[in-house]
Amino acid sequence: MNGSEYPPGYHTRNEILSQPACWEQCFRLMKEQLAGIRKQVQSQADWLFVGCGSSYYIAQSAAASWTALTRLRAKAAPASEVLLFPDLILSGSETYQPVLVSRSGHTSEVLRAAEYLELRRNIRTLAISCANHQPLEAISSSTLYLLPADEKSTVMTRSFTSMLLGLQSLAAFMAGDEDFLSALARLPGMADRALESMKPLIEEFVKAHEFADYVFLAQGPFLGVASESHLKIKEMSCSYAQVFHTLEFRHGPKAIVGPETLVTFLLSETGYGAERDVLSEIKGLGATTLVITNQADAVVRQNADLLIELNLDVPEVARLAPYTLAGQILGLCTGLKKGHNPDWPRNLSRAVVLSDDRENGSFQHASV
Numbered sequence: 518m519n520g521s522e523y524p525p526g527y528h529t530r531n532e533i534l535s536q537p538a539c540w541e542q543c544f545r546l547m548k549e550q551l552a553g554i555r556k557q558v559q560s561q562a563d564w565l566f567v568g569c570g571s572s573y574y575i576a577q578s579a580a581a582s583w584t585a586l587t588r589l590r591a592k593a594a595p596a597s598e599v600l601l602f603p604d605l606i607l608s609g610s611e612t613y614q615p616v617l618v619s620r621s622g623h624t625s626e627v628l629r630a631a632e633y634l635e636l637r638r639n640i641r642t643l644a645i646s647c648a649n650h651q652p653l654e655a656i657s658s659s660t661l662y663l664l665p666a667d668e669k670s671t672v673m674t675r676s677f678t679s680m681l682l683g684l685q686s687l688a689a690f691m692a693g694d695e696d697f698l699s700a701l702a703r704l705p706g707m708a709d710r711a712l713e714s715m716k717p718l719i720e721e722f723v724k725a726h727e728f729a730d731y732v733f734l735a736q737g738p739f740l741g742v743a744s745e746s747h748l749k750i751k752e753m754s755c756s757y758a759q760v761f762h763t764l765e766f767r768h769g770p771k772a773i774v775g776p777e778t779l780v781t782f783l784l785s786e787t788g789y790g791a792e793r794d795v796l797s798e799i800k801g802l803g804a805t806t807l808v809i810t811n812q813a814d815a816v817v818r819q820n821a822d823l824l825i826e827l828n829l830d831v832p833e834v835a836r837l838a839p840y841t842l843a844g845q846i847l848g849l850c851t852g853l854k855k856g857h858n859p860d861w862p863r864n865l866s867r868a869v870v871l872s873d874d875r876e877n878g879s880f881q882h883a884s885v
């Protein structure tokens with residue numbers, strides 16, 4: 518279905534704006550599943566979050582959240598690394614609890630990583646998906662389902678934030694952190710208000726500017742969200758985008774900065790002062806800046822060409838999903854301005870399904 522009966526971006530726009538209501542539905546679904554899942558996973562193991570594309574960026578954000586909430590070790594890996602360099606990923610004698618993240622449950626690399634972990638390494642895996650009756654659920658030992666978060670659009674938006682919030686709920690549930698769970702429950706109302714205020718600001722900003730390239734900067738748990746934001750602008754508008762740790766940007770990549778570069782800062786609370794110093798420096802080099810922060814001081818206000826101040830009364834790690842919203846809207850508006858249809862991005866499919874040539878162990882991209 519090419520969706521031509523709908524205006525460009527119709528599905529993506531609706532799916533972005535539906536996130537507060539979708540999160541509420543998913544929190545209810547998580548409540549029904551958490552107790553059962555807790556019995557099936559190894560709570561004290563090292564948690565390994567695995568995915569591809571946006572789902573890998575969920576894995577990055579979920580791993581950071583896991584450690585922040587449970588104090589247990591956790592890491593993220595693209596499915597391809599589990600397949601090609603398993604000994605780098607599954608190093609040492611640690612016991613692992615892998616989590617396979619896949620909106621569709623059809624992504625070949627994720628399926629093969631699940632098979633490898635379950636059958637070759639005899640490790641029980643947990644999957645999280647927005648679809649059922651798909652091959653991943655048949656391979657993994659248990660599956661968390663968030664069906665309302667699936668999209669019609671190729672581009673992941675509400676599935677990204679909902680699966681991330683689902684995994685954060687699981688972490689808080691296992692850590693017995695009731696305060697964090699109630700903070701998450703307050704997010705839909707806050708996100709509604711945040712979307713209402715940021716959407717017109719971003720629309721106006723995109724209308725008023727032309728950019729040659731995009732940079733997204735973040736530290737700590739926000740890096741996965743910066744990675745996802747950079748992918749949204751790439752997928753929806755076919756623009757050049759890069760992502761770095763904020764302070765890493767000084768060490769060479771800042772050479773590209775000019776007025777036609779939009780540098781987006783996702784400011785954390787923990788690293789605020791150091792990140793704000795990079796903002797001042799990069800603004801001084803002539804970049805155009807978009808700042809997403811929970812609260813802004815005078816220096817940030819002075820150096821932000823567009824400021825998205827969220828004022829969320831929740832712990833820092835609970836802000837990851839709301840921090841994703843601005844990049845989604847930026848990608849949508851930029852794609853529409855450039856004449857693209859974000860619902861069906863160039864070169865992309867909803868899932869990468871490969872013809873599996875096991876003879877020589879390689880994968881060719883099948884026509885999907």
Ligand code: F1P
Binds near residue numbers: 569621
């Ligand atoms: C993963 C994914 C998406 C990407 C594109 C292709 O899909 O890489 O992140 O945006 O749609 O598929 P999934 O494994 O989460 O279904």
